[in-house]
Amino acid sequence: MSGITDEVRDRIRKVKALVLDVDGVLTDGRLVYLPDGQLMPSGFHVHDGMGMRTLGEAGLKVFIVSGNWTESVRLRAEHLRVTESYLGVGDKVGCLERICADYGLSHCELAYVGDDLNDLPAMQAAGFAVAVKQAAPEVREAAAYVTQREGGFGAVREVCELILKTQGLWDAAVRRFMADVEAHGFRPPKG
Numbered sequence: 001m002s003g004i005t006d007e008v009r010d011r012i013r014k015v016k017a018l019v020l021d022v023d024g025v026l027t028d029g030r031l032v033y034l035p036d037g038q039l040m041p042s043g044f045h046v047h048d049g050m051g052m053r054t055l056g057e058a059g060l061k062v063f064i065v066s067g068n069w070t071e072s073v074r075l076r077a078e079h080l081r082v083t084e085s086y087l088g089v090g091d092k093v094g095c096l097e098r099i100c101a102d103y104g105l106s107h108c109e110l111a112y113v114g115d116d117l118n119d120l121p122a123m124q125a126a127g128f129a130v131a132v133k134q135a136a137p138e139v140r141e142a143a144a145y146v147t148q149r150e151g152g153f154g155a156v157r158e159v160c161e162l163i164l165k166t167q168g169l170w171d172a173a174v175r176r177f178m179a180d181v182e183a184h185g186f187r188p189p190k191g
Contacts, residue, residue: 016109022066024115028152051160058173092122
């Protein structure tokens with residue numbers, strides 16, 4: 001966490017929810033078109049999933065907001081027990097408004113992780129804006145924090161750890177996560 005200013009730490013301490021873009025953030029940004037025409041992201045990194053689950057164990061909310069709609073993203077969100085996923089979204093700021101209204105949050109309590117130009121308005125609306133390492137230059141410039149890892153390669157895990165460690169919640173969240181995994185395995189809840 002070296003190089004982080006006191007102002008950025010103050011923003012991180014206010015975070016109650018993490019909002020994530022998918023393509024280029026949870027994935028490396030490559031898309032695969034299947035023979036039947038369906039779109040599929042290139043894949044997800046297990047470290048990101050562990051970070052998201054650990055964040056949830058600390059009581060923070062995790063949202064996925066993507067311009068694309070794919071079954072694989074819906075299933076990944078379910079598996080990770082994401083608070084809610086919004087797929088096929090064109091207006092990401094409007095989606096943040098809905099999240100704030102539905103979950104009693106303010107914009108300053110949102111962290112948003114993005115990688116490309118369509119994420120800029122949502123990043124500007126969030127209290128803590130994060131860009132992944134390979135993000136477009138304009139996105140990196142708008143961010144309060146730029147990850148050391150690339151999207152699809154553990155950048156989300158890095159952000160989850162940054163939030164939890166800054167808030168002093170990391171150790172307790174890891175213990176709760178491990179207890180949950182020991183009791184239930186790493187799988188989605190039933191029902």
